[in-house]
Amino acid sequence: MPHDHHDHDHPHTLLPPAPALRVKALETILTQKGLVDAAALDVIIDTYENKIGPRNGAHVVAKAWSDPAFAQALRTDADKVLSELGYYGRQGEHMVVVENTPQTHNMVVCTLCSCYPWPLLGIPPGWYKSDAYRARAVREPRAVLADFGVSLPEQTAVRVWDSTAEVRYLVLPMRPEGSEGLSEEALMDLVTRDSMIGTGLAKDRS
Amino acid sequence: MTRVHDMGGRFGDGPVIPEDENVKFHADWHPRALAIVLASGSLGKWNIDVSRHARECLAPKDYTAFSYYEKWMGGLAALLVETGVLTRDELAGQTDGQISELATKKLTADQVAGVLARGGPADRESNVAPAFEIGDEVVTRRIAENVLVSGGHTRLPSYAAGARGRIMRYHGTHVLPDSNAHGLGEAPEPLYAVVFPASELWQHPEHPRDEVVLDLWQSYLEAV
Numbered sequence: 044m045p046h047d048h049h050d051h052d053h054p055h056t057l058l059p060p061a062p063a064l065r066v067k068a069l070e071t072i073l074t075q076k077g078l079v080d081a082a083a084l085d086v087i088i089d090t091y092e093n094k095i096g097p098r099n100g101a102h103v104v105a106k107a108w109s110d111p112a113f114a115q116a117l118r119t120d121a122d123k124v125l126s127e128l129g130y131y132g133r134q135g136e137h138m139v140v141v142e143n144t145p146q147t148h149n150m151v152v153c154t155l156c157s158c159y160p161w162p163l164l165g166i167p168p169g170w171y172k173s174d175a176y177r178a179r180a181v182r183e184p185r186a187v188l189a190d191f192g193v194s195l196p197e198q199t200a201v202r203v204w205d206s207t208a209e210v211r212y213l214v215l216p217m218r219p220e221g222s223e224g225l226s227e228e229a230l231m232d233l234v235t236r237d238s239m240i241g242t243g244l245a246k247d248r249s
Numbered sequence: 250m251t252r253v254h255d256m257g258g259r260f261g262d263g264p265v266i267p268e269d270e271n272v273k274f275h276a277d278w279h280p281r282a283l284a285i286v287l288a289s290g291s292l293g294k295w296n297i298d299v300s301r302h303a304r305e306c307l308a309p310k311d312y313t314a315f316s317y318y319e320k321w322m323g324g325l326a327a328l329l330v331e332t333g334v335l336t337r338d339e340l341a342g343q344t345d346g347q348i349s350e351l352a353t354k355k356l357t358a359d360q361v362a363g364v365l366a367r368g369g370p371a372d373r374e375s376n377v378a379p380a381f382e383i384g385d386e387v388v389t390r391r392i393a394e395n396v397l398v399s400g401g402h403t404r405l406p407s408y409a410a411g412a413r414g415r416i417m418r419y420h421g422t423h424v425l426p427d428s429n430a431h432g433l434g435e436a437p438e439p440l441y442a443v444v445f446p447a448s449e450l451w452q453h454p455e456h457p458r459d460e461v462v463l464d465l466w467q468s469y470l471e472a473v
Contacts, residue, residue: 053308055326057341062319063278068342069285069322072335075344077352078292084284086361092273092280095365133287136370137420139442154257154406156301157317162368166283168268169275172317175266178259181408185455190265200458205257207404208440208464209297209371210420236270 096165097236099130100213103163104239105230107140108218117215118142125163135162135211141204142215143241148195150188150241151204151212152180158206160213164236171240181205191242203241214238216245251393251407252400253309258408258451275316282318286325287365291356294332297369298430302402303327373437375422377467380439385416386473387443389465395427396468402430405469409461412449413473417462418442425466439467 058065073079103125107114116124121138125131138160141149153159154177159167170176179187184201188194195201204212216238222230225248237243256262274280290300304324307315315323329335334351356364381387393410395401404426420440428436444462447454 053311053323053327054330054337054340055307055311055323057337058322058326062282062316062322063276065319065322066278066282066285069325070281072339072342072344073285073289075346076335076339077348078334078355079285079288080355080357082358083288083356083361084281086358087284087287087365088280090361090365091283096273097270131368132366133364133368136368137372137423139418152257154408155254155404156304166273168270168272169317170265170268173262173265174256174259174313175262175264178256178262179265180257181461182258182451183455184459187265191267200456200460202444202460202462204442205406205409205461205463207406208420208423208426208466210440210442210464237267242265242267 091161091166095132095162097163097239098231099165100160100163100236100239101231101234102227103128103130103140103213104215104234104245105227107215108222108230109227114215121213130162132162134158135160137208137210138163138213139210140213140215141202143217145196145199145217148199148201148241149204149212149214150180150184150201151206151214152177153206154178154181155205155207158209158211160211163211163213164239168236188242191237193242193244214241216243219245219247221248252305253307253312254305255393255407257406279318282322286321288356289325289329289334291360291364292334292351292354294334294351295328296429297371298402298424298426299432300324300328301426302430303331305402371424372421373424373435375437375439377422377438379419380467381416381441381470381472383416383419386413387416387470388413388473389443390469390471395431397427397433398431401427403427405465406463408450409445409463409465412445414443414445414449414463416441417444420464423466425468427466427468441465441467441470443470 391411393407423440425436447459
């Protein structure tokens with residue numbers, strides 16, 4: 044049987060120990076060898092700092108709340124609908140939207156790494172990547188929800204989705220009471236990032 | 250046995266600390282680390298499964314101590330050396346000043362938007378027919394290890410090994426990470442969302458109706 048060879052001599056030890064210097068050393072050598080382009084790095088950073096973030100997901104949720112036909116299409120074939128909105132891409136190639144109801148609250152985690160629907164939510168928050176979230180979300184989701192100040196009614200079951208493959212999950216939170224008649228844009232303001240991961244609820248109209 | 254990254258269900262990690270959604274990075278070097286790792290992927294010398302495995306193969310003491318982007322850099326350093334993109338000397342800063350033969354693959358600024366928008370879909374045609382239907386009862390592998398390579402990559406978490414669940418959703422046929430992480434081919438096969446009662450996984454579930462869903466490949470599963 045072939046064996047895995049990663050167990051010995053870790054090349055990162057050849058780089059400077061301070062992380063900021065380690066990044067700089069990697070960029071320097073890769074640039075000198077003609078393997079990375081500093082201008083391309085700037086574009087990647089700008090994309091995830093300023094262009095792709097949770098407002099994309101909020102747009103999808105607000106649209107689903109406002110338009111039953113869109114919501115139905117999202118349930119049936121999320122990839123098709125999201126592509127049409129321009130929300131297809133890296134780490135969002137196979138999307139499934141899971142819908143909260145009074146009976147079931149959905150929550151998303153990746154216990155093995157940090158898989159997350161980037162085109163809809165941007166890069167994951169620090170806590171999503173933390174050991175505490177990865178370890179606890181599957182075993183004690185209600186205790187994790189309590190860390191976010193959320194408590195669920197007794198009749199609501201929690202369904203936790205561990206993103207173990209290349210399928211990415213977006214939670215469709217319940218539409219807040221009293222939000223009837225709001226425009227899609229006003230509804231977007233009620234949709235928090237955490238509500239689309241399942242560690243939060245949509246905001247009440249206020 | 251399991252590697253350090255397989256932490257689902259572990260005790261003792263303390264609270265989860267919420268964070269404002271406008272916070273994108275936590276240090277000046279984080280965005281640069283993210284970008285270097287993504288840009289290096291365009292050199293085409295590894296796939297996502299290889300790169301996940303590289304991070305998982307960090308020494309447990311490093312994996313535990315490293316922040317997220319340090320793990321990414323640790324994985325990248327390993328990949329660059331293993332695939333021959335850089336020598337160990339070059340990584341240590343001793344360069345010959347020569348441009349790499351791979352430089353033709355360098356990701357340029359004008360290509361970034363297209364590369365990110367195209368992504369890397371994992372669905373593939375397969376001649377492995379689905380063996381399960383929605384609603385079927387299944388049991389996962391008793392040992393959450395790669396069966397092809399000792400100590401190799403797998404996506405069955407140890408907390409869900411040997412557990413009884415039910416097929417909830419069929420995702421089509423996807424690349425098998427256990428094979429693709431080790432240069433053994435994409436070996437696509439049926440992938441399912443499998444739902445497990447929390448009581449099947451945990452001694453003290455929080456609620457009698459709570460469930461956990463995992464995406465699992467057909468070869469991880471047996472009929473009950």
